[in-house]
Structure formats: structure tokens, C-alpha cells
Amino acid sequence: MPQEKTDEKEWNTWDNLIIEDKIQKENIPFYQYSEFENVKLISGNVYKATFKISQKTIALKWVPLNDKFTLENLINEAKGHRKLEIHINILKSYGITKNANDYMIILEYVNEGSLQQYLRTNFQKLDWNVKLNLSKQIANVLMYLHSNEITHGKLNSENILVHNGSVKLKIFGIVNCLSESLKFPAIKYMDPQYLRIFYKNKSSDIFSLGIILWEISSGNPPFKMEYSSNVNLLNFVKEKREMVIPGTPSKYEETYTDCWKHNGTSRPDIFKVVKNLSEIIISNPSFENTTLQSQPYNFTDEVISVKSNIQNEEPKIKPGPPFFVDVSANINVFIKNLFEFFINLRCKQFQEMRLIMIKNYIREHKKNPVKILHEMIRHHLFTCLIGYFYEYGVGTPNDKQMAFKFYNLAANEIETSFSNSSSLRKLHEGNKEIGTISLAYMYLEGLGVEKNTKKAFQIFYKLAAKGSLTALGSVAYCYDEGFGVEKNEEKAFEIYLKSAEKGSLVAQTNVRSCYECGAGVAKDEAKGFQWITKSALSGNIDAMYNVGCYYCNGIGVGEDKKEAFKWFLKAAEKGFSMAQQSLGFCYKYGRAVDIDQKKAFEWFKKAAENDYSDSQYRLGSCFYDGYGTQVDIIKAVYWLNKAKENDNTDAEELLGEIIYLRIQIYDTRSLTSSTLGTMTKLTRSSTTTKARSKKGNNNNKQRKNHQSQPQEINYQQQQENNRQ
Numbered sequence: 160m161p162q163e164k165t166d167e168k169e170w171n172t173w174d175n176l177i178i179e180d181k182i183q184k185e186n187i188p189f190y191q192y193s194e195f196e197n198v199k200l201i202s203g204n205v206y207k208a209t210f211k212i213s214q215k216t217i218a219l220k221w222v223p224l225n226d227k228f229t230l231e232n233l234i235n236e237a238k239g240h241r242k243l244e245i246h247i248n249i250l251k252s253y254g255i256t257k258n259a260n261d262y263m264i265i266l267e268y269v270n271e272g273s274l275q276q277y278l279r280t281n282f283q284k285l286d287w288n289v290k291l292n293l294s295k296q297i298a299n300v301l302m303y304l305h306s307n308e309i310t311h312g313k314l315n316s317e318n319i320l321v322h323n324g325s326v327k328l329k330i331f332g333i334v335n336c337l338s339e340s341l342k343f344p345a346i347k348y349m350d351p352q353y354l355r356i357f358y359k360n361k362s363s364d365i366f367s368l369g370i371i372l373w374e375i376s377s378g379n380p381p382f383k384m385e386y387s388s389n390v391n392l393l394n395f396v397k398e399k400r401e402m403v404i405p406g407t408p409s410k411y412e413e414t415y416t417d418c419w420k421h422n423g424t425s426r427p428d429i430f431k432v433v434k435n436l437s438e439i440i441i442s443n444p445s446f447e448n449t450t451l452q453s454q455p456y457n458f459t460d461e462v463i464s465v466k467s468n469i470q471n472e473e474p475k476i477k478p479g480p481p482f483f484v485d486v487s488a489n490i491n492v493f494i495k496n497l498f499e500f501f502i503n504l505r506c507k508q509f510q511e512m513r514l515i516m517i518k519n520y521i522r523e524h525k526k527n528p529v530k531i532l533h534e535m536i537r538h539h540l541f542t543c544l545i546g547y548f549y550e551y552g553v554g555t556p557n558d559k560q561m562a563f564k565f566y567n568l569a570a571n572e573i574e575t576s577f578s579n580s581s582s583l584r585k586l587h588e589g590n591k592e593i594g595t596i597s598l599a600y601m602y603l604e605g606l607g608v609e610k611n612t613k614k615a616f617q618i619f620y621k622l623a624a625k626g627s628l629t630a631l632g633s634v635a636y637c638y639d640e641g642f643g644v645e646k647n648e649e650k651a652f653e654i655y656l657k658s659a660e661k662g663s664l665v666a667q668t669n670v671r672s673c674y675e676c677g678a679g680v681a682k683d684e685a686k687g688f689q690w691i692t693k694s695a696l697s698g699n700i701d702a703m704y705n706v707g708c709y710y711c712n713g714i715g716v717g718e719d720k721k722e723a724f725k726w727f728l729k730a731a732e733k734g735f736s737m738a739q740q741s742l743g744f745c746y747k748y749g750r751a752v753d754i755d756q757k758k759a760f761e762w763f764k765k766a767a768e769n770d771y772s773d774s775q776y777r778l779g780s781c782f783y784d785g786y787g788t789q790v791d792i793i794k795a796v797y798w799l800n801k802a803k804e805n806d807n808t809d810a811e812e813l814l815g816e817i818i819y820l821r822i823q824i825y826d827t828r829s830l831t832s833s834t835l836g837t838m839t840k841l842t843r844s845s846t847t848t849k850a851r852s853k854k855g856n857n858n859n860k861q862r863k864n865h866q867s868q869p870q871e872i873n874y875q876q877q878q879e880n881n882r883q
Contacts, residue, residue: 187234188254190265195219195256207268217253219263246533248300250320250327269322274371275380277321282378287408287441289324290375294411295436296326299537301368302429304330305361306536306561314367316374362423368432369418370401376411377404410439430568433539491534493526495586498541502589506629507664512700514551515734515769521553528554541586543569543594550597550606562597563607569594595622596630603642616643631658632666639678652679659690667694668702675714688715695726704730704738724751731762736771739763743777760787767798772805779810783817792817 195208198219206219251267271277274293278285297319304311311318311330320327370381381401403412414435420426427435500520504513521528532554535545546565549558572591595618601607603615616637622630635654638647652673658666667690673680674687688709694702707726710719724745730738743762746755760781766774779799782791796817802810 188265190254190256192256192258192263206263216268218266218268219256220266221261221263223261246300246303247537248296248326248328249303250329267322267327269320269327271321271323273317274319274321274326275316275374278316278374278378285378287406291408291411291436291439291441292324293321293326294372294375295433297328297371298368298429298433298436299539300326300328301364302433303533303536305364305429306564310361311364311367314364314371316371316380319371360423361428362426365418365426365429365432366423368429369415369426372411372415372418373401373404376407376415377401408439408441410435430564434568437539493524494531494535494540497521497531498544498586498589501544501547502585502593505589505593507698509665509668509699509701512733512735514553515736517547517553519734530554541569541590542566542572543590543597546594546597559601559607561607563601566594566598566601570598592622592627592629596627596633599630599633603637612637612643614643628658628661628663628666631661632663632669635666635669648673648679650679662697664694664697664699664702667691667697668699668705671702671705684715686715695729700730700733700735703733704735704741707738707741720751731765734769736766736769736774739766739769740771740774740777743774756787758787767801770805772802772807772810775799775802775805776807776810776813780813783813 194211195217196211198206198208201207201218204221206221207216208219209216250269253265253267256263256265271280301311301314311328318329320329374380403416414427414432417425417427418432497517497520501513501517504516508516518528521531528548532545532548535541535548542565546562546569548554549565550562551557569590572587572594599615599618599622602611602618604610616634619630619633619637623634631654635651635658636642637644638654639651640646652670655666655669655673659670671687671691671694672678674683674690676682688706691702691705691709695706703726707723707730708714709716710726711723712718724742727738727741727745731742739762743759743766744750745752746759746762748754760778763774763777763781767778775798779795779797779802781787782795782798784790796814799810799814799817803814
């Protein structure tokens with residue numbers, strides 16, 4: 160017997176070591192239990208405690224590891240928390256600790272308990288503004304989960320906590336087994352379809368959300384009377400719904416009753432729910448709360464109004480777009496300014512420059528793009544810009560399907576007017592126009608949706624008919640390439656010219672391309688030069704670079720290297736990678752300036768950092784040869800690897816040569832272990848990395864495939880395919 164106890168103790172020790180090793184490998188913070196003090200039990204398996212060093216109050220949740228909840232579950236839950244908890248309304252997890260043989264999750268502490276407890280304690284004091292605020296917070300955090308393709312599956316008022324009036328959603332444990340989900344009272348919040356087929360999806364979450372919205376309106380958990388009786392609740396919730404509470408705003412009632420429709424396909428998605436809630440404005444939040452028990456639907460009209468400036472309409476007034484309901488209070492000033500900057504870029508620049516300038520704008524203002532994105536999602540701000548962030552991976556991994564969803568939301572914003580605010584009208588119109596055009600390009604290229612060039616053309620054409628110059632240029636592009644309509648270069652030129660004459664800078668560059676190549680019009684390089692100069696002088700950075708190319712090559716104007724240099728410099732200083740590389744060549748070969756290796760290196764570096772593959776190759780060569788900088792083999796290999804990943808074959812050849820020569824020339828015993836390990840890792844990476852598509856080759860194709868370049872400079876043309 161003593162021997163058995165010894166063996167069991169040894170096995171427990173080994174198990175704990177294995178568990179802690181796995182936790183450490185997953186980079187999950189692990190704290191010693193001795194780092195906490197004042198540990199007190201506050202519920203069945205949750206303790207309140209204080210970090211000794213910081214004196215921060217936290218909660219410790221005991222997690223038994225058994226057949227149902229394994230170590231893998233624990234680690235997966237902790238990792239999932241770490242990815243999602245950036246949202247302000249998700250309960251934060253700080254790591255894991257262990258008391259004896261019991262593992263505990265370290266969680267953010269909340270001071271007002273669950274939503275159910277909060278409503279029970281405070282309901283008599285809550286007006287409809289507070290109720291609506293709680294509802295919006297819950298809907299917004301659910302939108303965040305659904306936007307990340309996560310179904311909660313256990314949404315109820317016990318899994319929603321409240322801290323100082325703010326919602327904190329519990330997501331720990333949402334991957335637990337089905338049997339645990341069927342415990343009372345959670346069943347009252349569950350989708351009857353889920354009870355029948357045991358399959359959770361986003362629609363099931365919407366059903367649960369509808370129940371919670373009703374609970375916020377009533378102050379009571381659902382089916383309170385039935386739960387206290389002997390009614391078969393499982394059968395009851397399949398057939399019955401709670402009664403509407405007197406005094407409930409009609410739009411609020413409509414929202415939650417839509418959520419709990421029997422047919423899951425008839426329910427709104429979370430984006431629609433968030434939109435509906437954001438449109439509600441309470442004009443008299445202090446009207447009397449009636450009895451807390453459910454009542455039949457028989458009450459006087461509620462006091463509620465929706466903002467609108469449409470005069471002499473019927474009582475049912477179209478609500479305005481969600482982010483304008485309380486724009487002055489809700490919009491972060493920086494985000495509003497960023498959106499205005501984005502609108503301006505959309506009118507003047509091609510996609511490559513837009514992306515560079517958006518990233519630079521965020522960086523220069525010392526903002527975090529991840530937080531900006533989540534703030535926009537949380538408040539449903541500027542849906543076309545949210546789509547842009549998802550499409551091009553700003554503050555999030557690229558996600559074309561999410562981009563499509565938000566572009567679709569922007570394109571379908573409800574039309575309204577803002578007679579007392581021209582700035583709001585401009586923001587709304589810009590959001591809708593850019594969202595619609597971006598949506599069309601998603602159809603045109605098959606990004607996040609099935610490719611449909613005819614539908615794309617129809618969207619462009621319809622928007623152009625309403626006066627959009629941007630859409631007009633896109634119509635011309637479709638005629639130019641034969642996308643969704645019969646190819647017609649003459650008509651394309653005619654439309655490009657019409658848009659250009661009305662002031663579209665991008666269309667002006669396309670007119671230049673037509674004249675330069677004789678596409679749809681007689682070839683006339685001098686007229687091409689005139690149009691590209693017009694666009695450049697108005698601020699189009701791509702056009703500035705092309706004017707430099709015209710002067711460099713003597714196209715449509717006399718050859719002038721010094722003038723070319725000036726225009727390259729203008730575009731390069733604004734971040735245009737092709738112009739930056741051109742300046743690198745000017746300094747390398749002494750074109751219009753004295754040869755300067757250091758400046759050549761600096762300009763190649765700037766272009767490389769903007770992900771221009773040929774400059775990445777040349778920067779790697781500079782580090783290898785010591786051209787304009789010190790020899791640095793590790794940096795050489797790094798930049799050549801980057802160029803190779805961007806499909807640069809010259810970089811691949813030089814990379815192989817470097818690795819071969821270094822092995823031949825140096826005795827590997829003279830290398831430090833860390834340097835050798837780094838070179839080995841990079842070498843392996845260089846031979847196994849799959850080639851990616853060139854940056855820019857599929858970006859925004861509303862530009863003709865004719866790019867003037869300095870003929871002496873032999874480099875790849877990466878910016879052929881920009882769309883308006």
C-alpha cells in the first residue's frame with residue numbers, strides 16, 4: 160500500500176510537469192499560487208483574490224481536468240481567450256495558476272455579478288437609455304465573435320457579467336460538451352432547432368440574443384413562472400415565447416421578436432441586429448417601468464422617435480444609417496479624420512498608394528490599427544473602411560469574405576438626408592459610394608464571393624448613372640477589358656475622357672494610357688503627356704512618377720534627366736515605391752545627380768520596406784556587397800528571402816550563390832552556433848517557401864495596363880493592375 164501511494168505521487172508529479180511544460184510551450188502566462196493573497200470563495204468554483212505585487216483584484220476559476228475537460232481543452236480555451244479578449248466587452252483571461260493539484264484560470268474581476276443578478280438588483284433604477292446601452296454592448300460583442308466565425312453557443316444572462324455598468328461576456332468554456340449546455344436554466348435561452356438537431360450555429364446565438372433582449376426589457380429571466388412550476392420546459396420553449404412588456408420601444412420589440420423566430424433562416428444576422436439597435440433613440444427615457452411580470456400585448460404607444468429630416472412623411476419614417484444616430488458622441492475624432500482622409504485618397508490615388516498612405520497615416524498618429532478596427536466594429540462605424548481593413552489586412556489578417564460582408568453593409572445603407580449637417584451627409588454618401596464600388600470589384604474579381612462580372616458591371620453602371628465619377632471610370636475599365644460587357648476600347652476611351660474632363664485624377668491617367676498606346680483613339684504621345692501632367696499637378700502620386708518617366712525617356716516631351724529626377728523625388732517622398740527605386744538608380748548611376756552609394760542604398764531600402772520586390776533584391780545585394788552600407792550576410796539573406804517570397808528569380812539565384820559560397824569559403828567551425836543556426840534556418844526557408852503572388856498584381860484594376868518607365872532602368876512593373 161505505501162508503495163502504491165508513492166507510485167501515485169510520482170505519476171502526479173510527472174503529470175503536473177507535462178501539463179506545465181505544455182502550458183509554457185503555448186506561451187500561456189503561468190503564475191505561482193503564492194503570488195496571490197486574500198483568496199476568498201465568491202461562488203461555486205470562483206474565488207476573488209489580489210495580485211500581491213500590483214494589488215490588482217482578479218478572479219480565480221477552478222477548472223477540474225477530467226474526461227470531459229482535458230488539458231487540451233484547457234490550453235485551447237486559454238489560447239482562444241488570448242486571441243479574442245482584445246474586445247472591451249469580453250472577459251479577460253490573465254493566465255493559469257495551480258493550487259496543490261488544482262488548476263485555475265486567472266480572470267478579470269467583475270463587481271456586479273451576472274446580467275441576471277444585475278437586473279434583479281438594479282432594474283427599478285434603469286431607464287431605457289441604460290437598457291438600450293446594455294443591449295448594444297451585448298450585440299456588438301456577439302458581432303465581434305461572428306465576424307471571427309465563432310459561435311458562442313451558450314449565450315444566456317448567467318454567462319454575461321457586468322462591471323461598473325459595462326458588459327463582460329464569458330467565453331471560457333464555450334467548447335464544452337453538449338450535455339453541459341442542456342442544464343437548466345440555460346435551456347430557456349436555447350434555439351428550439353438546436354434542441355432538436357443538437358447543432359449550434361450563428362442563428363442559434365441570434366435566438367439566444369433575442370431572449371436576452373427581452374430579459375433586459377422585463378428584468379426577469381425567461382419563463383420564470385413556468386420554471387417554478389412542473390411544466391415540461393423542454394417542450395414549452397419549443398412552442399411558446401414571452402409576452403411583450405408594456406413600454407417597450409416598438410423597434411426594440413421588433414428586433415428581439417425577429418431574433419426568436421421559429422425558422423432560423425428567417426432570423427436576422429448579427430449585423431442587422433446591431434444596425435436596428437443603433438437606430439433606436441429614446442426621447443423620454445424616464446417613463447414609468449410597469450410591472451415586471453409578463454403582460455399581454457395590449458398597451459399604449461411607446462414614446463420613441465427615430466432621427467430623420469424627411470418632412471411631411473407618414474408616421475413610419477425610414478431610419479438613418481446607424482453610425483450617424485449619435486455621431487458626435489460616439490465617433491472617435493481620429494477615426495472620423497481617418498475616414499475623411501480615406502475618402503480623399505479614394506478620389507485621387509490608385510490602390511498601392513492608398514494602402515501605403517493609410518498605413519503611414521495611422522503610424523504617424525501613433526495609433527494601433529487593431530484597436531482602430533475593433534472600435535469601428537464595436538460602434539458600427541464606416542463599414543466600407545472596415546471592409547477595406549479586412550480586404551488588405553490592416554489590423555487583421557486578410558479576410559475577403561469579411562471584407563465582402565462589410566462592403567455589402569455599406570452599399571445597402573438606408574438613404575436619408577442631413578439638412579442640418581453637410582459633413583454627416585458627405586460621410587454617409589462617401590461610405591455608401593465606396594462600399595458599393597468595392598462590392599462591385601469583389602464580384603468582378605471573385606473575392607469573398609462567386610465571381611460575377613456582369614453583376615459587377617451593372618453595379619458600376621447604376622452608380623455612375625447617379626453621378627459617381629469613380630464608378631464612371633470603372634464602367635470605362637469594364638469596356639476596356641471586356642468585363643461583364645462586350646469589349647469596346649473606343650467607348651472605354653470616350654468614358655475615360657468624360658470622367659477626366661470632370662476632374663477625375665485617375666481617369667486622367669487612363670486617358671494618358673490610351674493616347675500613349677493608341678487604345679480607342681489615335682496614338683498621340685504629346686497629348687498623353689499633357690493629361691498625365693494635369694493629373695500629377697492635381698496630386699496623383701502615380702502620375703507624378705509617370706511624368707518623370709516621360710521626361711526620362713523623352714516621350715511626348717523632350718528628354719530631360721534633371722526634370723525626371725525632380726518628379727521622381729516628388730513621388731518618392733510621398734512613399735511611391737517605384738519612384739523610390741528610380742531614385743536609387745539615379746544615385747547609383749549618376750543620372751542628373753552625382754553618384755552616391757549611401758543615398759542609393761537608402762532609397763532602395765525605402766522601396767524594399769514598401770514591399771517592392773526588385774528593391775528587396777537590390778537591398779539584399781547591397782548588404783552582400785557592402786554597397787552603401789556595411790557587409791551583413793544575415794541581412795542580405797533576409798532581404799533576398801523577402802524578394803524570393805515575392806517571386807523575384809534574381810533573388811533566388813543570388814541567395815543560392817551566397818549560401819554555397821559561404822559554406823565553401825568559411826570553415827563552419829569558425830561560425831558561432833547562433834550565426835550558423837540562423838543561416839541554416841534561412842537557407843531552409845529559402846528552399847521551402849512557396850512563391851506568393853506579386854504584391855499589387857491583383858490590386859484594384861481600374862487602370863490600363865500601360866506603364867511608362869525609364870527605358871534605361873530594367874525592373875519589374877508591379878503596378879500595372881490598379882483599379883479605381
